[in-house]
Amino acid sequence: MNVSLRQVEIFLAVARTLSFSQAARDCHLSQPALSANVKRLEESMGARLFDRHTRKVSMTAVGQEFFKVASAMAENMDMALARMQDFVSGKRGRLVIAAAPSMAASFAPQAIAEFARDHPEVDVELHDELSDLSVGLVRSGVADLALSPVVPKAADLRQLELFRDHLVLVCHPSHPLASRATVRWRDVQPYAHVVVNQSSSVRQLVDAQYARYGVRLRPAFEVAHVGTMLGLIAAKLCVGELPESFIRNIDTTGLSYRRIASSAAYRTIGAITSSSRSPSPLIAPFLECCQRLATRFARN
Amino acid sequence: MNVSLRQVEIFLAVARTLSFSQAARDCHLSQPALSANVKRLEESMGARLFDRHTRKVSMTAVGQEFFKVASAMAENMDMALARMQDFVSGKRGRLVIAAAPSMAASFAPQAIAEFARDHPEVDVELHDELSDLSVGLVRSGVADLALSPVVPKAADLRQLELFRDHLVLVCHPSHPLASRATVRWRDVQPYAHVVVNQSSSVRQLVDAQYARYGVRLRPAFEVAHVGTMLGLIAAKLCVGELPESFIRNIDTTGLSYRRIASSAAYRTIGAITSSSRSPSPLIAPFLECCQRLATRFARN
């Protein structure tokens, strides 16, 4: 025989009112049904919990003890379920975001800041990793969501496209290209270049563009970090291409940049989640947040 | 929709084994039945708790949170029910004993001491009141049990007879009656007497005996307390009658006593409980304790 939560509720109603019929009304139950429940509970306990006299009901010693225990039990239960409801509704929880380097510097912090305003009790964690690694974190379940260039044909991923991240040419303000209205691939060909190393998705995009337009650039420098790249450019040693998002939240004094006028000189940034794993309740509101922010990003 | 304890148990089994089929075996349930329970629980929660892949089951973020909550919940529940079991079985609890003065001095402390050895975690409370008051405490529910002379024809009381408490004549060792083998009512007639006042049941018994044997005694003193009575006797001012139980645990140096040889010079002491109120689980073992002790009392 097992004691159910309903029985505990019913017991508490009877204990509070000291009346079977009133408790039945409170529990939206017929009086005999409530009586039967109390009886079953007493059988489970192995002791009477109430003394029934004709005109009044009173608690036995065991009943009084059970009243304390049951009150605590019901309270714990309610607290626990309320807490769970917070997690389900997305009021509380933990959200792990992975962001590709370009996103980690600009979009991700803003998205997280906006999200945190609406969800002050949520712990948000940010991992900044190269695109492939970020997506890997989502695949492995370490991260709930990656902000990263979308991955072509990946059935195990759900990808929400956010905005197009155009390539820009970055050069010193004194550089000849800085004063041009538009910059095309063939315009940049003559100049010494800096590129990031192979592992970066930016490098892959730039290489693809080179190939597409049959442009052979002069890679004078191959660096690991964007900071180095910008330093070289600021020192007038070379020019380089970067996604626009990289430039957004960076100090650009001493640098000029121009969008590259090519119909394919961009990559699509997406919010990437696992399609096999069932989503955290926090993902949906965070996605909305990303979309709102993306429209603002696109306008600029 | 309400979440049941069974569902919590089932959830925990799945969470521990991360296998629906193994959990079903653990819960003595068919696997589809268990599956349905998890499904209902998830619907109650409003969120998936497990991700089912073909070869392995894993917990969602919400599931992991629920695991903590549910573990605590189950543990609390088990603790609470175990505690209740202690109260029902009589391992823990509180027992309120009322004892008539004669019992409060001798029988009751011994009974409580013996009971406390077997039930170290039980709180025992002792009220020493005149017989009628003691029985009143039982009737009103303040006391669980009274050790007192039995009450004739009281349907609302359950009375377990324990032993016969004989009247003894108490006198100074130098008194003529102290050297007699047997003492009868007519033997005590010539001497000055001390009696307790009307409210005591001892007085009522003595009066009844006087009446029965047509003896007119000389009540030289009427006192409230037995101590006073014994003091007067020790001072050779008078003799008096008392129930034997009074003498048992009292310093009797300077006093002699003899049972009064009369077939009705006793009262029956009983353990008195309420028959309307359902008995505390502690009453039965305490009654056994009283009966064991009563046989020892009767032998002396």
Add this chain to the structure above:
DNA sequence: CGATCTTACGGGATTCGTAAACATA
């Protein structure tokens, strides 16, 4: 006689187990 709890009993919802279907490594 009236208020209140208990017992008796029929009907409806819930939950179980078996069997078949389905999905993936």
Add this chain to the structure above:
DNA sequence: TATGTTTACGAATCCCGTAAGATCG
């Protein structure tokens, strides 16, 4: 193909509500 979960469905069980019975003031 083999392992493991879900779906489908008939059956047993549980639980409720109505009606009648019992008890005490």
